Structures are given as C-alpha cells and as structure tokens.
Amino acid sequence: MDLQPLALPATDGDWLPWTDARVEQGVAAAEAGLADLRAAAPGDPVALTRWNDVEIALSQVLSLVSLLGAVHPDGAVREAAEAHDLATRRLATDVYLDAEVHARLAALDAKALDPPAQRVLADALRAFRRAGVDRDDATRARVRELDRRAQELGQAFSRAIRDDRRTTRVPAASLAGLPEDWLAAHPSDADGTVEVSTDYPDTLPVLTHARDAEARRAVARTMHDVAWPENDAVLAELLTTRRERATLLGHADWPSYDAELKMIGEGDRIPEFVDRVAEAADGPGRRDLADLLEVARAAGEDVVDFSSWRHHLETLRRERFDVDTQEVRRYLDAGKVRAGLLEVTGRLFGLRYEPVDAPTWHPEVTSHDVHLEDGTLLGRVHLDLHPRPHKYHHAAQFSLVPGVRDRLLPEGVLVCNFSRGLMELDHVVTLFHEFGHLLHHVLAGRHDWVRFSGVATEWDFVEAPSQLLEEWAWDAGVLASFATDEHGTPIPAELVGRMRAAQELGTAFLARTQTAYAAVSYAFHQECPPDLTARLRELMARYSLVELVPDTHFHTGFGHLEGYTSAYYTYLWSKVIAKDLFSAFDADDLFAPEVARRYRDTVLAAGGSRDAADLVEDFLGRPYDDRAFSAWLDHRGEEHP
Numbered sequence: 001m002d003l004q005p006l007a008l009p010a011t012d013g014d015w016l017p018w019t020d021a022r023v024e025q026g027v028a029a030a031e032a033g034l035a036d037l038r039a040a041a042p043g044d045p046v047a048l049t050r051w052n053d054v055e056i057a058l059s060q061v062l063s064l065v066s067l068l069g070a071v072h073p074d075g076a077v078r079e080a081a082e083a084h085d086l087a088t089r090r091l092a093t094d095v096y097l098d099a100e101v102h103a104r105l106a107a108l109d110a111k112a113l114d115p116p117a118q119r120v121l122a123d124a125l126r127a128f129r130r131a132g133v134d135r136d137d138a139t140r141a142r143v144r145e146l147d148r149r150a151q152e153l154g155q156a157f158s159r160a161i162r163d164d165r166r167t168t169r170v171p172a173a174s175l176a177g178l179p180e181d182w183l184a185a186h187p188s189d190a191d192g193t194v195e196v197s198t199d200y201p202d203t204l205p206v207l208t209h210a211r212d213a214e215a216r217r218a219v220a221r222t223m224h225d226v227a228w229p230e231n232d233a234v235l236a237e238l239l240t241t242r243r244e245r246a247t248l249l250g251h252a253d254w255p256s257y258d259a260e261l262k263m264i265g266e267g268d269r270i271p272e273f274v275d276r277v278a279e280a281a282d283g284p285g286r287r288d289l290a291d292l293l294e295v296a297r298a299a300g301e302d303v304v305d306f307s308s309w310r311h312h313l314e315t316l317r318r319e320r321f322d323v324d325t326q327e328v329r330r331y332l333d334a335g336k337v338r339a340g341l342l343e344v345t346g347r348l349f350g351l352r353y354e355p356v357d358a359p360t361w362h363p364e365v366t367s368h369d370v371h372l373e374d375g376t377l378l379g380r381v382h383l384d385l386h387p388r389p390h391k392y393h394h395a396a397q398f399s400l401v402p403g404v405r406d407r408l409l410p411e412g413v414l415v416c417n418f419s420r421g422l423m424e425l426d427h428v429v430t431l432f433h434e435f436g437h438l439l440h441h442v443l444a445g446r447h448d449w450v451r452f453s454g455v456a457t458e459w460d461f462v463e464a465p466s467q468l469l470e471e472w473a474w475d476a477g478v479l480a481s482f483a484t485d486e487h488g489t490p491i492p493a494e495l496v497g498r499m500r501a502a503q504e505l506g507t508a509f510l511a512r513t514q515t516a517y518a519a520v521s522y523a524f525h526q527e528c529p530p531d532l533t534a535r536l537r538e539l540m541a542r543y544s545l546v547e548l549v550p551d552t553h554f555h556t557g558f559g560h561l562e563g564y565t566s567a568y569y570t571y572l573w574s575k576v577i578a579k580d581l582f583s584a585f586d587a588d589d590l591f592a593p594e595v596a597r598r599y600r601d602t603v604l605a606a607g608g609s610r611d612a613a614d615l616v617e618d619f620l621g622r623p624y625d626d627r628a629f630s631a632w633l634d635h636r637g638e639e640h641p
C-alpha cells in the first residue's frame, strides 16, 4: 500500500490546535520509544530499532515546527512552533545525555549487526560522546545549560533578522535604470520619495540597476545594518557559548568540534582550504576588480563596495557581452519557469510530478506528488516561492516530513522569495539550486533508518547536488524548453550564451567574497573576537575584493552564522565537488539519461547511508579532485557557443 501524505489543516483556525496535537503525539512517541529502549535487555539489538523510532518521532516534530516557524502567516502559529522547536530540541539534547539510553546502545555487539545498522550505531555513539554523556555530572549539567543557551541565542539571532524589515526612502528621481515593473510596484509618495524595503525583490534591483550611487548607498547601508545593534551582543554570546561547549568536551575550539562530523574532518583544515581557494582566485579575481574599477570611474565613482559592485558588474557585463538582464527577464515568467523546472527535472531524473489540490499554510503554495516512471509514489513537494510579511527571508529547502521506508512518505518544501511576475535569470538558477535539495530529500526518503534520510549527508557535501543542478539552468537548450516571451518565442541560444559568458565574468571576484564570508564564519568561532565589527572589517579587507560600506555591520544580519556556525566554507568545498560531478555529464547533451539516472541512484538516493566521498567516487569511478573547479575559476569569460 502506498504511504499517505500528511493531511494539513483545511481552515485557518485549525492550525494552532493541530500543530500542538502533532507535537504532543510526536513527543509521546519519542518518550515511549525511549522507555522501550531502556527496558531492552542489555545486548538486545531491539535497542537500535527503538532508537530509530525515537529519532523518527523527534525528526517529524522538528521538521514540522521549524517549517511553520519560518512560513506560517499566523503569528500565533509561528510563536507556538518556535516554542515547540525549543522544547523539542531540549528533549533531543537531553536524550544524548541519558546514561541509561547510552548504556543500552553501547552494550550492542556491532559485529553482529548488518553494515547499515553498524553505521547507525557508530553514528549514535559518536553523538552521545559529543554530547558529553560519559563526563561527570557537573560537566553534563553545564553542557546541557550551554546547549539550551545556544539554542535560545540562535533563535533570537535569526528572529531579529527575520523581523527587522527596514525601509529606506529615496528620491523617485534617483531610481533611473530600474525596470518598469519594479517602478510601477513602487509608486512615489507626495513628497517625491519611494520606499525600498530590505526584502530582496525590493533591494537587489536597486543595487543592480540604479544609476544613482547615493540611492544605492542608502539602500545598501540599510540592508547591511539589519539587526544592528541588537544582534551584535547576541552573536558575541552565541560564539562564546559554542566555544565553551566545545572546549568542555576536550576539543580545541568550536570549529574543531564541528568539523568532526564533516568531510573536512579537522577545524584547522578550514583556514587552509579557504586560503587555497583565495589564492587560486586571486589573479583572475583582481583582473575582474580592475575591470570593475574602470567601469566605476567611467561613472564618476571611485570604489567597488557592497553598494556598487552589482551595478558595476551589471554594466561591465552589458558592455562586454551586450547583455541586458531586462532583455532576459522578458522570457522568465515565474509561472512558466515553475512549470519548466518540473518538466526539466522530471525528464532528467525520470520523475513525474502530479499536481495536488490539498490545503497548505498559504494559498500561493503549490503542491505536487512525485512519482517514479513505474508509478511508484516517492513523496510530495510544496513550492512556496513568493515573499510575504514575516516569512523566512532567504531561499531554502525545508523538510515537512522525513521519509522512512514503509513508514513515512517524504515531503519537502521550497521556501523562496521570488517576484511573482518576471524573474531574473539568477533567481531561476537559485530555484534550480534549491530544487536540488528538494529532490535529494525526496529521492533519499526510502531508507529504513531515518538517520540516512534525505539530505542527511555530511554538511560540507550537501550543497554539491544543488550546485550541480544549477548547470541545467544555464543551458541554452534547457532554458529554451520553458523560457518563452509573451508571444511564445523561446529565449535565443545566442542570448543565453552571452548571459552565461557575462555571468562567468565575475566568478573569481565573487569567489573571493565567498572566501571572506567563510573566513568570518571560521574566525568568529575560533577566536570569539572582542570587537566583532573590527574583526569583520579586517577579514573582509583581507579576503574580499569588495569593500564594506562604511559604518555598516554586515555580521548582525549574516543569518548563516546561526545554521552554518563555523562552516560557511562548505559552499566552496561542495562547489569543488559539484564541478567535478558535472564533468561526468555530456555538456552537449545534458538530458543523456544514463548518466543522470546513475547519478540519481548512486549519489542522491543513497542519502546519508555512506560517506559522501565514497558515493562520489562510485559515481565518478575515481576520487574527486579540484581540476574542474580551478579551470572554472580561471575562465576568461569567453563566449559559449
């Protein structure tokens, strides 16, 4: 029998009681599983099965509440979800400090288990050790206190960013260069000014298209001061809390503690990796910078900073490749793009998406069931693509339900903030990227052990499948299949070729910005610097080729410091792997079915059941390396045929 998707409440008023009830059931199931586990005879492998039950119950609750806290339009539901999230994380933390539960698992004979169960057991025992279960009472109590504090601080940090929607008023006359539809959606007031909010669809077009440097600077200053000053103290305490947590358990610092679970393995390999990429990107990045400075000077400006680089890069791309993002947007109607995304990924991975008419948390959300070609129902996906007040501000994939073989049908959600009309090409690329996570979630949703489900792979690998899927959004043939203008004319291959060459123009330059963010994420956690703003400025000056806007505080709005902690390097790390994975595909025939299906089955469907390096080696037939990545960094912006 096919598994049933989760039935969501049909009326607004039902959400709050429904959420409370789901959480209550889930927590009760976790507690029942724990009781059974404790009652197991020492050495009885049923302990591991019960452990899986506990993890399934907790992961269901955590998926639901972290999604609802980020997307639900009703403030009461969001607040309840956040409270449940904290309470459930506490419960999850306490489990790893439960000496009795640990003893039952530690008593198992690993050699008597099959390899997947061995992996689950080793993973669980490591998690218990990392929680400090084998330490004295005082240490365990302190760890528990620090975990709770870190969770509260992390939530406060993210909430401040989410809720701090600021606005800037700029003279209407200063907005020359912006697209017609943006201007139409932003009428000027009686005093002749226009309000620009910190929502991406408001801010980014101004930074990219406004010819007026003052208007851009005003908007950038607001954007790079989100959650300042309140998040400065929150972040400082979060960093020291994490550090104490790590050192208490014998690690040198937080990055070392964190890296133990990742492909990179050791904390001090992070700055080595970051420096290696910064070095590889230095020459080509400075070539890009020199070009941008020339463009800036021609416009009467003398600096490439966070208020101007997008605009100068856009100008350079237009001058060199005659590209105009406006010309491209004509072909990128949000509805057609969404349909095209499903068509393309369906064809590539042998999937069929069936539209579902079922209630969700917002009428703009669209839902589809995902089937294999043989009709097997794999899971359900929900697309929540447009901005609204109090919604999560970035683009990300959330789990609604984790998939488990014969027990739970995986459901994933894309939470994005794209405009409802015409899209920019880089938003289409982001959409493909996030959809890569969604597919990973659904395709890897049929393991017995929830520990292997979905994107439960090493964190520094998790971006690679998504970065790989971005390549399809840049392919002329792929785009032509859905990107058509209002007359139905497909986007010309020649235009896509120029766009792509233009896009690659800033590759090394932008990679340097990524190394700067990675250095901030590492150094903040490694050093816990007393003055975050001062350290931010030093690191940005050393790694980024873009200057900060004076008197701004980017770090208080750098939301990834919450989730990625010291591991923002992962974006670049997985890019190295994604470029190598892509080298296995035929660039002239991206739909060649054999390689895509093999990738689907070898890498995606495997989820976290094996080490990512092994999955990649299986697929490539050799260990991955950084040749494809370096070649990409050192491109010359040549036009693609």
Ligand SMILES: [Zn+2]
Pocket (backbone or CB within 6 Å): 433, 434, 437, 463, 466
């Ligand atoms: Zn991603």
